[in-house]
Amino acid sequence: MEVLVSLKIVPDDQDIQTTADGKLDFSIAKPVISSYDQNAIEAAAQIEGANVSAITVGPASINDTKQRKNILARGPKQLFMVADDTFQDADANVTAKAIVAGAQKAGNFDLIVFGAGSADTYAQQVGIQVGELLGWPVVNGVSKITAGEGSITVERTTETEVQTIDVPLPAVVAVTSDIVEPRIPSMRDILKAGKLPVTEWTAADLGSDTTKAIDIIETVAPAPADRKREVFDASVDGDIDKFAAALAEALR
Amino acid sequence: MKAWVIAQNEKAARELAAGVRTLADQVQLVALTDAAAVTGVADEVLKVAVPAGAMVESSVDTIAALVDAQSPEMIVAEPTAAIKVVIGRLAARRGTAVVTDAVKINADGTAEVMYFGGVGHRTVKPAATPAIYTASAATFGDAPAATGTDTVTEVAWVEPASALTVKSTEQLPKADVDLTAAKRIVGVGRGIAAEEDLQMVRDLCGKMGAELGCSRPVAEAEGWLPREAYIGVSGVVTNPDVYLALGISGQMQHMVGVSNAKTIFAINKDKTAPIFNQADYGLVGDIYDVVPKLAEKLQ
Ligand SMILES: Cc1cc2nc3c(=O)[nH]c(=O)nc-3n(C[C@H](O)[C@H](O)[C@H](O)COP(=O)(O)OP(=O)(O)OC[C@H]3O[C@@H](n4cnc5c(N)ncnc54)[C@H](O)[C@@H]3O)c2cc1C
Numbered sequence: 001m002e003v004l005v006s007l008k009i010v011p012d013d014q015d016i017q018t019t020a021d022g023k024l025d026f027s028i029a030k031p032v033i034s035s036y037d038q039n040a041i042e043a044a045a046q047i048e049g050a051n052v053s054a055i056t057v058g059p060a061s062i063n064d065t066k067q068r069k070n071i072l073a074r075g076p077k078q079l080f081m082v083a084d085d086t087f088q089d090a091d092a093n094v095t096a097k098a099i100v101a102g103a104q105k106a107g108n109f110d111l112i113v114f115g116a117g118s119a120d121t122y123a124q125q126v127g128i129q130v131g132e133l134l135g136w137p138v139v140n141g142v143s144k145i146t147a148g149e150g151s152i153t154v155e156r157t158t159e160t161e162v163q164t165i166d167v168p169l170p171a172v173v174a175v176t177s178d179i180v181e182p183r184i185p186s187m188r189d190i191l192k193a194g195k196l197p198v199t200e201w202t203a204a205d206l207g208s209d210t211t212k213a214i215d216i217i218e219t220v221a222p223a224p225a226d227r228k229r230e231v232f233d234a235s236v237d238g239d240i241d242k243f244a245a246a247l248a249e250a251l252r
Numbered sequence: 253m254k255a256w257v258i259a260q261n262e263k264a265a266r267e268l269a270a271g272v273r274t275l276a277d278q279v280q281l282v283a284l285t286d287a288a289a290v291t292g293v294a295d296e297v298l299k300v301a302v303p304a305g306a307m308v309e310s311s312v313d314t315i316a317a318l319v320d321a322q323s324p325e326m327i328v329a330e331p332t333a334a335i336k337v338v339i340g341r342l343a344a345r346r347g348t349a350v351v352t353d354a355v356k357i358n359a360d361g362t363a364e365v366m367y368f369g370g371v372g373h374r375t376v377k378p379a380a381t382p383a384i385y386t387a388s389a390a391t392f393g394d395a396p397a398a399t400g401t402d403t404v405t406e407v408a409w410v411e412p413a414s415a416l417t418v419k420s421t422e423q424l425p426k427a428d429v430d431l432t433a434a435k436r437i438v439g440v441g442r443g444i445a446a447e448e449d450l451q452m453v454r455d456l457c458g459k460m461g462a463e464l465g466c467s468r469p470v471a472e473a474e475g476w477l478p479r480e481a482y483i484g485v486s487g488v489v490t491n492p493d494v495y496l497a498l499g500i501s502g503q504m505q506h507m508v509g510v511s512n513a514k515t516i517f518a519i520n521k522d523k524t525a526p527i528f529n530q531a532d533y534g535l536v537g538d539i540y541d542v543v544p545k546l547a548e549k550l551q
Contacts, residue, residue: 013368013504024372092340092349120368122486123352128340132312137416138341141333153419158333163418178472213349217375219367225507225530227516231523234537243517243535244549250494250515251436251460251550 001147001169003052004109005044005076006099006127007037008118009062018221031064033071038182040115043175045075045183048147053106055080057098059088063200072193073185079198080106086203086210093213096129101208102201103134111152112136114174124174131172139167140174253359254278255326256382258315258339259288260308264330264388269293269400271392272328275359279400280322282315282407284308284335293398298322300407307418308334312341313410319346324382328357331386339384348380353485354387369485369505390489427480429463436462437492439483439510442469443499443520443539447476452543453498459550465490467506483509498539502527519543 011029019025033041044052054076056062063083071079080102087098103109114127124140131138143162144155156163157176167173185193203210230246232239255276259265265281265288272279281294285308289299298318300311315338319327329335331353343350354363355373362377363385378384389395431437438457444450450464457464464481471482483490484506495513499520500506507530510516518531521538528534535542 010368013371016368016371024367093343093347094349096344117486121352121365122369123350124336125340125343125350125352128337129344129349132341132344137414138337139416140337156333157424159424161421161423164420165416165418167416176472178475181473209347211347213343213347213379214351215377215379217362217377219372219374222370222373225511227530228532229529229534230532231528231534231536233523234535234542240535240537240542240545241549243519243533244546246533247460247494247496247517247546248550250517 001047001050001111002107002109003044003047003050003111003113004103004106005041005052005054005113006130007041007054007056007071007115008034009056009058009064009067010034010119013119022221024219024221031062031067033067034115034119036117036119036177037115038074039177039179040113040175041071041074041076042182043145043179044113046180047111047145050147052076053078053080053109055082055099055102055106057082057087057090057095057102059083059085068198069190069193070185072196073189074183078196080201081198082201082203082206084203089216090210091212091214092123092125092129094210095126096133097208098203098206098210099126099130100133101206105201105206106199110169112172114172116175116177127172127174134170134172136170136172137167138172138174139165142173142175143179145173145175253326254280254322254324255328256280256282256322256324257294258282258284258327258329258335260284260330260332260335262287262290264288265290266293266398267389268328268330268387270395270398271387271389272326273398274392274395275357276326280324282318284311284338289404291402291404292400294400295403296401297404298407299404301409303409305417307416309337310412310415312338313412314407316342316345317410318407319382326361327382327384329384329386331388336386339386343384346380348378348384351376351378351383351385354385354391357385357387357391366485366508369503370508371504425478427478429465429478429481431463431465431481431483431488431490434463434490435492436460436494437465437483437490438462438496438498439465439467439500440470440498441467441500444470447474449540450476452540456543456547456550459547460494460496462494462496467500485509497527497531498543500527501525502530
């Protein structure tokens with residue numbers, strides 16, 4: 001089964017800084033695989049008989065050697081890297097159109113796997129749009145995948161129930177973040193990953209429509225929380241008492 | 253302006269209809285289930301007759317035809333797994349994208365959303381009509397109770413060319429926690445090393461009269477607490493008087509769920525943990541050492 005896993009590379013949110021004028025500063029935030037897409041890569045890699053490729057779409061900054069290896073050390077045999085500043089802040093529609101164009105250029109896939117939601121917008125929409133644009137069935141919230149003949153059987157977790165659904169291929173699934181734990185690639189996996197093929201495309205190579213569906217008017221940092229920030233230390237005599245007293249006071 | 257609410261559950265239908273009424277003079281409630289076909293909250297209920305055995309997800313063709321017939325300018329949808337599929341497919345057909353989990357929606361179509369789970373806030377505007385959003389009651393603040401008519405119009409089902417069907421279902425256990433209503437909450441994070449250690453925390457909760465919540469990995473990766481117990485941007489947003497975080501690092505995605513708490517307490521063994529910048533009272537210490545002592549002191 002030819003499986004394509006679609007993932008996003010985002011700045012590491014641990015290192016996003018706030019500037020004095022209340023803007024976000026990404027200058028020291030290194031590109032990383034959006035955390036729940038790591039689970040999606042693992043879920044794809046664990047499908048029985050799957051031959052896994054990966055695709056990612058984003059601005060030029062995502063074309064990072066370390067992340068290329070990081071992706072390919074997790075199971076995919078090849079990577080399609082669409083890194084072009086046209087895709088800076090791309091919405092679900094623009095991204096889905098690019099992934100569809102990329103998938104069609106890359107080969108014949110039976111299944112495209114998405115993660116639960118990206119760390120930046122968590123919109124959970126790209127996979128659904130890709131399914132619609134391709135005219136394929138889409139299932140979100142997939143918490144288990146079992147390969148069959150020309151179909152897969154999935155368990156899908158909604159707010160109230162777990163559904164079992166037979167999905168004819170080709171199809172699109174978006175998996176939950178707890179479907180499987182992502183692997184921690186070994187040094188050997190990472191070295192091997194350096195030799196696996198990466199195909200680089202620009203927006204022009206794909207030729208997909210990149211007209212923005214959502215205009216971004218402004219991005220600001222929230223005002224810092226207005227908190228007392230009194231910190232005690234359990235190793236200091238009497239500090240636990242002080243903390244306990246403050247807690248008891250608040251509970252009154 | 254004519255606006256739609258799309259809902260699957262009664263509570264969301266009522267709340268979103270009330271909220272959308274603050275933006276639009278004409279409100280139609282598109283109900284995808286019998287439960288959501290609530291009268292008296294919108295000018296008209298458009299009840300989609302999903303056939304027995306069909307999935308709500310298969311209503312895209314019906315909804316797309318209804319959009320053409322009714323021309324709503326704004327669609328505000330309940331964010332269920334099924335509705336996300338319906339509106340996502342609808343958006344793809346119309347060359348647009350859904351603004352998800354809007355924190356605020358304005359009458360001019362602009363909306364506020366979280367960026368990186370609250371690290372940033374964004375103002376966005378969908379370019380196409382109808383503009384499509386998902387939202388919750390909180391999006392609209394204190395909207396007055398909804399008003400409306402008894403008119404229910406049945407919408408004929410448009411049979412999709414192909415559709416998935418559910419082979420079997422298993423009900424998830426009903427949540428016995430409702431952290432949205434809790435006044436005192438203790439949240440546990442990855443600082444808890446084993447499921448059985450939760451007992452120590454439950455004892456403290458008992459002393460405090462507090463409900464037990466957690467960070468996402470404790471519910472998702474470990475499965476030690478139900479999904480309804482995880483607090484944060486993708487979980488529940490709470491409103492307690494007292495929040496005590498135990499072994500939680502204080503990532504924004506989690507803290508967004510307690511930012512309305514009156515007083516925040518935090519215990520963490522790492523004195524550089526970001527949570528100390530977002531708490532009123534912090535205690536640097538090992539929860540295994542401190543929590544039993546604290547429970548004792550709260551006698
Ligand atoms: C799209 C997206 C959405 C997300 N939504 C949410 C959400 O809604 N809610 C949520 O919670 N998370 C969410 N997350 C995850 C979030 O980013 C963090 O990964 C998560 O909140 C971290 O949980 P934690 O603090 O329990 O674990 P960690 O970050 O691992 O922190 C554990 C802390 O415990 C401390 N500790 C360890 N042992 C002890 C001890 N013995 N005594 C005292 N302290 C100890 C450590 O110093 C550390 O600070 C989301 C992430 C993404 C990408």
